[in-house]
Amino acid sequence: MIGERMSAVSYQVDGEVAVLTVDYPPVNTASLAVRTGLAETLERARGDEAVRAVVIMGGGKTFIAGADITEFGTDKSKASPSIQDIQNILEDFPKPVIAAIHGTALGGGLELALTCHARVAVASAKVGLPEVNLGILPGAGGTQRVPRLTGVDAAIDIMTTGKHISADKALEMGLIDAVVDDARTGAVAFARDVVASGRSFMPVTQRDDKITGVDPSVFARARATVGKKARGKIAPMAIIDCVEAACSSSAAQGLAFETEKFAELYASDQRPALMHYFFAEREARKVPGLKAVAKPIRSAAVIGAGTMGGGIAMVFANAGIPVTLADISDEALAKGMATIRKNYEISVSRGSMAQGKMDEALARISTAINYADFAQADIVVEAVFEKMDLKKDIFTRLDAVMKPGAILATNTSSLDIDQIAAVTERPEDVIGVHFFSPANVMKLQENIRGARTSDEVIATVMDLGKTLGKNVVLAGNCDGFIGNRMLQYYTGEAGFLMEQGATPEQIDRVAEKFGMPMGPISMRDMSGLDIGVLVRKERLKKLPPGERFSPILERLVEQGRCGMKTGKGFYRYEGRDKSPDPETTQIIEDVANELGIERRTFTDEEIEFRLFAPLVNEGAKEIEDGTALRAGDIDVAWVNGYGFPSHKGGPMFWGEQVGLDKIYDAAVAAAERNGPRWAPGKLLKRLAMEGKGGRTPEGARCHLHEKRR
Numbered sequence: 001m002i003g004e005r006m007s008a009v010s011y012q013v014d015g016e017v018a019v020l021t022v023d024y025p026p027v028n029t030a031s032l033a034v035r036t037g038l039a040e041t042l043e044r045a046r047g048d049e050a051v052r053a054v055v056i057m058g059g060g061k062t063f064i065a066g067a068d069i070t071e072f073g074t075d076k077s078k079a080s081p082s083i084q085d086i087q088n089i090l091e092d093f094p095k096p097v098i099a100a101i102h103g104t105a106l107g108g109g110l111e112l113a114l115t116c117h118a119r120v121a122v123a124s125a126k127v128g129l130p131e132v133n134l135g136i137l138p139g140a141g142g143t144q145r146v147p148r149l150t151g152v153d154a155a156i157d158i159m160t161t162g163k164h165i166s167a168d169k170a171l172e173m174g175l176i177d178a179v180v181d182d183a184r185t186g187a188v189a190f191a192r193d194v195v196a197s198g199r200s201f202m203p204v205t206q207r208d209d210k211i212t213g214v215d216p217s218v219f220a221r222a223r224a225t226v227g228k229k230a231r232g233k234i235a236p237m238a239i240i241d242c243v244e245a246a247c248s249s250s251a252a253q254g255l256a257f258e259t260e261k262f263a264e265l266y267a268s269d270q271r272p273a274l275m276h277y278f279f280a281e282r283e284a285r286k287v288p289g290l291k292a293v294a295k296p297i298r299s300a301a302v303i304g305a306g307t308m309g310g311g312i313a314m315v316f317a318n319a320g321i322p323v324t325l326a327d328i329s330d331e332a333l334a335k336g337m338a339t340i341r342k343n344y345e346i347s348v349s350r351g352s353m354a355q356g357k358m359d360e361a362l363a364r365i366s367t368a369i370n371y372a373d374f375a376q377a378d379i380v381v382e383a384v385f386e387k388m389d390l391k392k393d394i395f396t397r398l399d400a401v402m403k404p405g406a407i408l409a410t411n412t413s414s415l416d417i418d419q420i421a422a423v424t425e426r427p428e429d430v431i432g433v434h435f436f437s438p439a440n441v442m443k444l445q446e447n448i449r450g451a452r453t454s455d456e457v458i459a460t461v462m463d464l465g466k467t468l469g470k471n472v473v474l475a476g477n478c479d480g481f482i483g484n485r486m487l488q489y490y491t492g493e494a495g496f497l498m499e500q501g502a503t504p505e506q507i508d509r510v511a512e513k514f515g516m517p518m519g520p521i522s523m524r525d526m527s528g529l530d531i532g533v534l535v536r537k538e539r540l541k542k543l544p545p546g547e548r549f550s551p552i553l554e555r556l557v558e559q560g561r562c563g564m565k566t567g568k569g570f571y572r573y574e575g576r577d578k579s580p581d582p583e584t585t586q587i588i589e590d591v592a593n594e595l596g597i598e599r600r601t602f603t604d605e606e607i608e609f610r611l612f613a614p615l616v617n618e619g620a621k622e623i624e625d626g627t628a629l630r631a632g633d634i635d636v637a638w639v640n641g642y643g644f645p646s647h648k649g650g651p652m653f654w655g656e657q658v659g660l661d662k663i664y665d666a667a668v669a670a671a672e673r674n675g676p677r678w679a680p681g682k683l684l685k686r687l688a689m690e691g692k693g694g695r696t697p698e699g700a701r702c703h704l705h706e707k708r709r
Helices: 032-047 083-091 108-113 130-134 142-150 152-161 167-173 183-197 217-230 235-248 251-266 270-283 307-318 330-350 355-363 388-401 417-421 455-467 483-500 504-514 520-527 529-540 552-558 582-595 604-625 631-642 651-658 660-674 682-689
Strands: 002-006 009-014 017-022 053-058 097-101 104-106 118-122 126-128 178-180 300-303 323-326 365-368 379-382 407-410 430-435 444-449 471-475 571-574 577-580
Touching: 009 032, 017 032, 017 183, 032 053, 032 083, 053 183, 083 108, 097 108, 097 183, 104 108, 108 126, 108 142, 118 167, 118 183, 126 167, 130 152, 130 235, 130 270, 142 152, 142 235, 142 251, 152 217, 152 235, 167 178, 178 183, 217 235, 235 251, 251 270, 270 631, 270 651, 300 307, 307 323, 307 330, 307 355, 307 365, 307 430, 323 330, 330 355, 330 365, 355 365, 379 388, 379 455, 388 407, 388 417, 407 455, 417 430, 430 455, 444 455, 444 631, 455 471, 471 631, 483 504, 483 520, 483 552, 483 582, 483 604, 483 631, 483 660, 504 520, 504 604, 520 529, 520 571, 529 552, 552 582, 577 582, 604 631, 604 651, 604 660, 604 682, 631 651, 651 660, 660 682
Parallel strands: 017 053, 053 097, 097 118, 104 126, 118 178, 300 323, 300 379, 323 365, 379 407, 407 430, 444 471
Antiparallel strands: 002 009, 009 017, 430 444, 571 577
């Protein structure tokens, strides 16, 4: 065997097979350096008479993971050779070229592999086209080649979800040609077999059997199905357009159409917003100045077998961590376990979980009444009712029995972490780990540090979030933390808008058109109006003089209207189906008359701005006082915990797009209407006075995302 290093791609000859190894840490992106290296080594292999086949593989932990996002919009992205230049070389290469995939082959990495003559992968490898998550589409032929290999339905699913696909599934779908034990030796053996057999391969762009005669109704159904999930995102619909073009035009025309659609998406407002969110999600896992190493979490316990506690237990079990579910009685535990089993059975019936995986997860969940039964757990998460006295009692008992070094976590959504920690002899081990309901579905894990929480505990729960498959943020300790602290201004403004003449239906329609999964009024009905009243009783004690909440909520509850669970709240319900209720309208009008408020009509644009501008103002205050480390963390919290549309980047990015001067003016006006808590903070005022924010050709620069001064 002979070998030589050439730039980002090494060249070795193994018998009659040239092995080109991409070595561009950390993840072998398809950067200019890699593209140049591939062009050089492929040219060398072309001229090497001893070489009869070529293998392309990745060095380190992965194949080519995808495009180099940091090159987007730079001269490097336009420099030759482009990825399409390399693809043209590969498709026309006179010797068989085999892609050997380990780790991941995503985006441009998979698109490059699709132009090789064949693809092999190790069993642990994953492939996919996740560009939709950046607001774009696979722009190097993915929309034209994938349906030719997998068929239309599978191709649309792969590209509109951006999901990763296992090697076995990729083989079944036709994306790869073999699963091998070792990427290099398996690919070299495959290449030698190809040479020995004289086997030839038709370029993927010439394989039309799976895209011929496709019924146009397939695309109508896909647009309807994907449209419901996409909720305003334009990239998924453009992908469907491109797949349809693959079925109705030549490969050359389809590729040209894909290029055109890619350019449209790249120029849209959604692309910079989704790219911002992509980086914000990864940055949120990092805690500046934190040098402690995370401890391993090998076992867990959850106190409270209700909806939230059961969901949290499922989260641990799904991640492979044995968990003990505790409650005060066998009856409560039996009810909780029955709900858990039912949730798993629903997943199995939908095909999202295999029966074997369900059985394994259930086997990881044990139950207990006595705290001593889980005293050796590495972490215990309290998930009982939001009553401070109850939580203090539980933490006193945990302090007495849990092993030294165990993490004592509370799932509180708003209560003071330091008050809870104060009843223990180990406040450094106490932290908030706030899951969102349903915990086994929602992606956000909001970790809340107390005044004395240790760095090791913080590092551990941040790392745990990744293990649990959650998107994590770290919050400071205050009423409501990051998300719920802001939420009260969103729902509060909805209440004031109703007093002033907007209807519940209009407010919800505007919010849902904006991209929220449900409007603030429907959200209140679903969570229970009586629960909202209880929370507000505590908050009313802290309101500054001259400030109030709209009393509509309390009036509805006085009438027995507690929301969906009682069949009537703001709306009237038959099951989950809702309809406007004249009784609600009368209650709202009565409140307005008592307060002397003159009612008027509102445009949808007015309502949208009134609902969402206060989020930006309060978020800026969170950055200012350290509740949030970064504005991007707020965006991650609101996208994952509250359904804020990711294609708008999160509330803070959206505020930048709108213009911080406009957000500032809105906060001044809100303070005049609603009271001093609504006034602009110092950070927002400074940035507005400096003229920061607003749209640019690249989208808003994230001034709120700069380090606090």
